[in-house]
Amino acid sequence: MHIEVIATICEARSDEFLHKTVIVVDVLRATSTIITALMNGCKGVVPVETVIKAKELAREGDLLGGERYCKKIPGFDFGNSPLEYSREAVQGKRVILTTTNGTRGIQKATKADRVLAGALINAKAVAEAAIDLKRDTVIVCAGTQDVFSLEDGICAGLILDEIAAILGESQMMTNDFGLAMRGSYLEAKDRLLATLLACTNGKKMKKSGFLADVELCAKVNTTDCVPVLEHDQMVLYQR
Numbered sequence: 001m002h003i004e005v006i007a008t009i010c011e012a013r014s015d016e017f018l019h020k021t022v023i024v025v026d027v028l029r030a031t032s033t034i035i036t037a038l039m040n041g042c043k044g045v046v047p048v049e050t051v052i053k054a055k056e057l058a059r060e061g062d063l064l065g066g067e068r069y070c071k072k073i074p075g076f077d078f079g080n081s082p083l084e085y086s087r088e089a090v091q092g093k094r095v096i097l098t099t100t101n102g103t104r105g106i107q108k109a110t111k112a113d114r115v116l117a118g119a120l121i122n123a124k125a126v127a128e129a130a131i132d133l134k135r136d137t138v139i140v141c142a143g144t145q146d147v148f149s150l151e152d153g154i155c156a157g158l159i160l161d162e163i164a165a166i167l168g169e170s171q172m173m174t175n176d177f178g179l180a181m182r183g184s185y186l187e188a189k190d191r192l193l194a195t196l197l198a199c200t201n202g203k204k205m206k207k208s209g210f211l212a213d214v215e216l217c218a219k220v221n222t223t224d225c226v227p228v229l230e231h232d233q234m235v236l237y238q239r
């Protein structure tokens with residue numbers, strides 16, 4: 001199985017995704033939030049790029065979620081904190097979500113055969129889903145405003161490590177950036193929270209009062225939920 005890892009959304013050329021599985025990774029926080037919402041019974045998460053589009057798409061009963069500059073968008077129900085997407089809040093509801101990077105990354109990947117959402121919290125499950133889909137796979141690290149974010153790279157490294165553990169080393173092929181990210185993950189694996197808090201985004205989150213989000217997002221394999229894009233919304237992947 002060949003898995004290419006791409007450092008940022010802007011490096012991703014959407015035509016190259018044809019016939020492939022794409023895993024979009026935005027550990028802090030969009031994909032961690034989408035996974036948490038679906039884990040808590042949300043019907044579907046519609047990822048959109050702009051606030052205007054989110055408002056246009058929202059029908060009666062839908063919830064609006066998202067952030068700009070890490071803060072909840074005025075008039076929206078939720079920001080981009082996974083902790084807001086509790087069972088009480090989202091069960092049976094559809095969420096329209098717009099964030100700075102993660103939802104943009106998902107939109108960029110729509111030419112892929114399948115688009116999955118990955119994070120540290122579902123790394124093993126998303127690795128299993130990608131294997132199950134039997135396609136060449138691209139892991140797109142969302143990054144932050146077109147700049148690489150280490151937490152996304154470390155998560156890509158973990159997903160590669162999970163795939164290698166399942167298939168065997170000789171069956172997991174990756175590009176040089178993927179090799180480097182696997183090395184970064186292996187180096188940081190025993191102190192992931194400290195590593196995330198040392199990253200630019202982790203520091204920003206802590207300063208903005210979102211330490212609990214970083215703590216949640218730094219945990220590994222806490223859920224089997226894998227979001228997959230079906231038409232315009234992310235729903236739970238079923239084998």
Ligand SMILES: O=C(O)[C@H](CS(=O)(=O)O)OP(=O)(O)O
Pocket residue numbers: 026028029030031067069070080099100101102103142143144145201
């Ligand atoms: O809300 C977040 O965690 C970030 C905000 S920022 O772009 O890092 O300022 O958005 P995300 O799309 O989840 O990276």
Ligand SMILES: [Mg+2]
Pocket residue numbers: 026027028029030101102142143144149201
């Ligand atoms: Mg991010």
